[in-house]
Amino acid sequence: MHFLLILAVLGALVVAEHSPAYPVSHSALRAVSSLLGMLLPPGWSLLGSWWLRIRLRRGASPWAVFRWARRWQTAHSAIWLGSAAIVLGALGWTSLVRVNWGLEHAVLVDDVLVLLPVLAPLALSWAVWYDVDQVMRRGMGLQPGCDQGDITREWSSDEGCGARRGHRDRQGRWTYVGVHARHYLGVLVVPVLTVLGFQDATRHFLPEAEDGVLLAAAHVPALVFLAILFPSLLRHVWQTRPLEPGPLRDRLESTARRAGFKARDILVWNTGGMMLNAAVAGFVPVFRYVFLTDGLLNRLSDAQIQAVFGHEIGHLRHRHLFLRIVAMFAPVGLGLLVDGVFPGFLHEVSGGISSESDMPPLVMGVLALVGLAGYLLFVFGPYCRLLEGQADLFGCRALAAAAQAEPVATYVSALEDLASAGAIDRERSSWQHASIAARVAFVRRIASDPAFELRFHRRIQVLSGLLLALAMSPLVCQLLAMP
Numbered sequence: 320m321h322f323l324l325i326l327a328v329l330g331a332l333v334v335a336e337h338s339p340a341y342p343v344s345h346s347a348l349r350a351v352s353s354l355l356g357m358l359l360p361p362g363w364s365l366l367g368s369w370w371l372r373i374r375l376r377r378g379a380s381p382w383a384v385f386r387w388a389r390r391w392q393t394a395h396s397a398i399w400l401g402s403a404a405i406v407l408g409a410l411g412w413t414s415l416v417r418v419n420w421g422l423e424h425a426v427l428v429d430d431v432l433v434l435l436p437v438l439a440p441l442a443l444s445w446a447v448w449y450d451v452d453q454v455m456r457r458g459m460g461l462q463p464g465c466d467q468g469d470i471t472r473e474w475s476s477d478e479g480c481g482a483r484r485g486h487r488d489r490q491g492r493w494t495y496v497g498v499h500a501r502h503y504l505g506v507l508v509v510p511v512l513t514v515l516g517f518q519d520a521t522r523h524f525l526p527e528a529e530d531g532v533l534l535a536a537a538h539v540p541a542l543v544f545l546a547i548l549f550p551s552l553l554r555h556v557w558q559t560r561p562l563e564p565g566p567l568r569d570r571l572e573s574t575a576r577r578a579g580f581k582a583r584d585i586l587v588w589n590t591g592g593m594m595l596n597a598a599v600a601g602f603v604p605v606f607r608y609v610f611l612t613d614g615l616l617n618r619l620s621d622a623q624i625q626a627v628f629g630h631e632i633g634h635l636r637h638r639h640l641f642l643r644i645v646a647m648f649a650p651v652g653l654g655l656l657v658d659g660v661f662p663g664f665l666h667e668v669s670g671g672i673s674s675e676s677d678m679p680p681l682v683m684g685v686l687a688l689v690g691l692a693g694y695l696l697f698v699f700g701p702y703c704r705l706l707e708g709q710a711d712l713f714g715c716r717a718l719a720a721a722a723q724a725e726p727v728a729t730y731v732s733a734l735e736d737l738a739s740a741g742a743i744d745r746e747r748s749s750w751q752h753a754s755i756a757a758r759v760a761f762v763r764r765i766a767s768d769p770a771f772e773l774r775f776h777r778r779i780q781v782l783s784g785l786l787l788a789l790a791m792s793p794l795v796c797q798l799l800a801m802p
Contacts, residue, residue, distance in 0.1 A: 322700075322750045323396055324503060326692055327437045328511060331407055333684040335433045338413035346419045349410050356406040357436055360399040361443035367391040368451040375454055388451065399440055406436040426519040427512060438508065445496045452495075498590045505556035510545050517541035550600040550608050559586035559610060567621050570721075571609075571628050577720050578713075580632045582607040589613055595737055599631040602640065618740055622723060623733035626714045633713025639706045642783050646699050648790040650691070655793035696750070702786070703751035705779055708761055712772070715762060727766045731759050 343349060367388070374384050406412045416432045417423040517540060562568050562585045571585055581604040588596070588610045595615040601607025609631055616624065634640065711730070718726030738745055738755045745756040753761070765772045 321503070321507070322695065323400065324437075324441075324507060325695070326688070327400060327403055328434060328507060329691070330685070330688055331403065331434055331437050332511075333688050334407040335413040335417075337684050338411065338417070340418065341414070342418045343411040343414045346415055349412075349415055353406045353410050353412050353415070353436065356402045356410065357440050358443075359402045360395060360440035361447050363391075363395050363398050364444040364447040367395070368447055371451045372454055375451075395444065399444070402440060403436045407433075412436060424519075424523065426523060427516050430512060430515045430519070434508070434511075438504070441503075442496060442500055445499045446492055449492045449495045494591055495593070498593050501556055501558065502590075502594070505553055509552065509556060510549065513545055514538060514541045517544075546602055547606055550606050553600055554586055554608055554610075557610065558589045559608075560589065561585070562587050562611065562616075567616075567624065570621060570625055574625055574628060574717050574721055575632060578629070578632050578636060578717060580635060582609050585609045585611065587611060587613055587616065592617065595619075595740060597627045597631050599634055600640075607635070619733060619736060622718070622729050623736060625721065625723070626718055626726075626730045626733040629714035629717025630710045632717060633710035634706070636713060637706070637709050639710065642706065642786070643699075643703065645783070645790045646702055646786050649786040650694050650789075652790040652792050656789070700750045702782060704748070704753045705775075705782070707752055708758070708775070709779060711758055711762055712765060715766075727762055730762060734759055 371384050371388055371391070374387070375381065413433055417429050422429040422432065517538065562571070568585065575582065582599070582601070583605055586608050588594070588598075590596075590612050592614045594612045595618055596610075596612045597615060598610045599607070600610070609628065611624065611628070615627065619627070715726045715730045718729055723729055734755050737743070743755060746754050748754040748757065752758075765775070
């Protein structure tokens, strides 16, 4: 889901950047049509929820209905993206908001409304799908809610080590929606709005900065703010509390000390038991936090939680947060390098393409977005799966350093228990994570073949060095060109 949401948000921003700066006609009709377009995805979810609950009441197998639900949600993703494209593109939603309604200079208000065709249908769909999710969860003998591979897979986290699950009490509809909204919007939309807010503030207080160097420089404090303080913001968005003192906390803190890992706190991520997940955030130790969901703490044993905790430490010890940022900037660095070595080449190519084919700037922007999607899917995603494997190995090492008996077996049991708790398809991988089966096989092979581990780490070093070279190449070229 994160992958599609990233593309949808970036697509909305691309369309907004290239929208006409003049009023559109028939504004009332466009507004009503846009509203109806935003209601299409939740309408599809409502229809699916009604039909699936009828099948369950008529005695259909919950697992058979589960498979139908996943197909229904695949169609929902297509309808959601299509409706957002129509509202933003064909109906001129951005021009309606910024020009017709005069909100262009309202700091962040216009940006939030521009993203509304992407975010509002998703939130309404979560609210509608809540009913069938609860019914099916009980019918399948599972707690309400889970993560990868479950009935709500398209709206569940495919990040981190975990899977969603519920607790004994029936979750309220808006608690269900709120957990999803905080999970996704906290990770993606809050950073995006922070950058856009800095940009809007610069335009408001420094009008001369419009499309100039000062406007570009406005992104620097926003990025610095996010890099340093975002984990502190995230702890409030995710509604966390410190892990209470006790044997488990002592065990995790001992693991951190042995690994040379420093963090400000270990936090319990309150999800009402709906999620089994873990995450780590923060470049600076004083603003660094480890997040463990309440569901994970309730479901796994202390040794298994220690394994998951070691996995998260591994991300920091191997500098995966930095490497992921480098990987995101590598294609930008490549483009700047080509433009630096061959001045004007990219401009001439893009200008030639647009002039020969009468291609408007908006279409050029969409094509660039398609290229970015290809990079994220076929380069960034597989690279992140390698980093996850490296973190898996660190988790096993953390168990071994703690004198845990059979660390590989304990780590594998943590993965398998997470899969069984969430009805995860062991053979199914996600954008940034290999399948449970592949991760288990990988850890076991490393345990029996040390030479394979050396080759694996060497492969990551080579790929990371290449991506770092691409990301830093424009700066190096500038330094070499200096007299």
